Amino acid sequence: MTGRPTSRFRRRGALATGAAALASLGSTRLPRARAAGQLPPGQLALLFAGGLWLANADGRQRQLVAPTGYAGWLQDPAWSPDGTLLAYTDVRWPANAFQPGAGTPWPIGEVYTVAALDPQATPQRLVTQQSEKEVFVSAAWAPDGAALYVVRRRPAPGSAVDAVSDLLRVDATTGESQVLDLGISPSEVAVARDGTLAVVGVPKPGMSGIQPDRLYLVSPNGVPAEVASAAPETGLESITLLRFAPDGRLAFAAGSGGLPAVLRDAAPATGPHVAHAHGVITWPWAFDPSTGGLRRTSGPGFDDLAGLAWSGDGNQLLVLDVNNLALVQPNGARQPIPEVKGYGLAWFPGS
Numbered sequence: 001m002t003g004r005p006t007s008r009f010r011r012r013g014a015l016a017t018g019a020a021a022l023a024s025l026g027s028t029r030l031p032r033a034r035a036a037g038q039l040p041p042g043q044l045a046l047l048f049a050g051g052l053w054l055a056n057a058d059g060r061q062r063q064l065v066a067p068t069g070y071a072g073w074l075q076d077p078a079w080s081p082d083g084t085l086l087a088y089t090d091v092r093w094p095a096n097a098f099q100p101g102a103g104t105p106w107p108i109g110e111v112y113t114v115a116a117l118d119p120q121a122t123p124q125r126l127v128t129q130q131s132e133k134e135v136f137v138s139a140a141w142a143p144d145g146a147a148l149y150v151v152r153r154r155p156a157p158g159s160a161v162d163a164v165s166d167l168l169r170v171d172a173t174t175g176e177s178q179v180l181d182l183g184i185s186p187s188e189v190a191v192a193r194d195g196t197l198a199v200v201g202v203p204k205p206g207m208s209g210i211q212p213d214r215l216y217l218v219s220p221n222g223v224p225a226e227v228a229s230a231a232p233e234t235g236l237e238s239i240t241l242l243r244f245a246p247d248g249r250l251a252f253a254a255g256s257g258g259l260p261a262v263l264r265d266a267a268p269a270t271g272p273h274v275a276h277a278h279g280v281i282t283w284p285w286a287f288d289p290s291t292g293g294l295r296r297t298s299g300p301g302f303d304d305l306a307g308l309a310w311s312g313d314g315n316q317l318l319v320l321d322v323n324n325l326a327l328v329q330p331n332g333a334r335q336p337i338p339e340v341k342g343y344g345l346a347w348f349p350g351s
Contacts, residue, residue: 038327038337039318040311041350045077045086045116047307048342052077052088054116055340065114065123068092076138077346079116080145080172086116086346087126087139087148109135111150113172126175127168136168138188142195147172149180149189149197167199182224184216190242190250195220196289198242198250213239215252217289227287228294230254235296236285241307245314250287253305254296255280280304284317284328298332307342312349320345 044055045064050073055061065088067073072092079086091109098105111127127136127150138151148170156162167186168177186201197218202211213230230236237255244250281301287294297317307320317328325340 043348045346046342047344078139079348083348085113087113089137106133111136111139140189140191143193151186192244200239215239245310253282255282307345309347
């Protein structure tokens with residue numbers, strides 16, 4: 001399969017990502033997803049060839065949104081709680097971003113929503129730049145669908161290379177935003193059914209130098225508690241792709257064993273992780289807030305794990321890596337679905 005970007009905006013270097021996004025535009029067909037009988041009932045939103053596609057369990061698919069602008073690509077799809085809307089970030093470079101004298105390149109990243117089940121739907125911009133260099137990523141819906149939480153990244157004051165980030169709560173109807181000061185510089189966010197937030201980030205202040213990923217749970221009353229840290233003694237490296245199960249368990253992707261620790265990167269707007277080529281092996285992990293237990297999925301790791309989602313009942317995971325999509329059972333058993341490929345996903349379970 002051709003046309004798969006080898007890097008993503010939140011987790012890779014900016015220049016490499018722009019080049020990969022350009023290359024991805026050469027392929028505009030999603031591989032036929034002969035997934036009947038393999039996927040549980042539901043709707044799969046899949047990132048492929050720079051755009052956003054829908055694929056049903058019966059194998060039908062259609063392109064929902066194409067990337068826009070110069071060297072554009074899409075990322076971070078997220079279903080609304082009722083399954084009618086998809087939020088995503090549309091990333092593009094200013095036309096003069098790489099011209100001599102333009103300064104440090106900084107992309108534009110704005111959050112859109114689209115009525116996923118309406119073939120005639122037009123994307124609506126929800127979160128837009130308020131200043132020249134703002135990027136919004138990792139949109140996550142509030143349980144009632146009335147708001148989204150997003151991470152905003154901006155240049156650090158007085159620096160052309162460092163970035164600062166904060167967490168916003170955005171009204172899903174008006175687009176009005178509120179900054180949530182949790183004492184954390186975030187890179188990703190997820191929301192549980194009871195309103196608990198999961199946030200990957202580093203403590204504020206903490207943008208000088210590089211810092212290891214830390215995972216926090218933030219209760220509905222706004223009190224953050226650190227539950228994991230990327231460090232050799234924990235067995236974790238980078239922490240990314242936060243996903244809550246219906247019962248409140250939290251899945252995420254992290255490297256473990258034999259690789260150098262992946263630390264917080266200070267490159268502008270590129271997100272949290274140092275650039276790597278294929279061959280970075282990561283595993284799905286699960287944290288159970290009710291017991292404090294942290295467990296890694298058994299079996300071999302995944303090559304360049306790019307997508308993660310719980311099934312509807314929370315008894316298995318959908319895992320997307322450089323090879324294909326797979327269903328992963330609690331005991332580590334895997335059912336590959338080789339016809340489904342891409343570089344990111346969001347799953348809405350069916351009945």
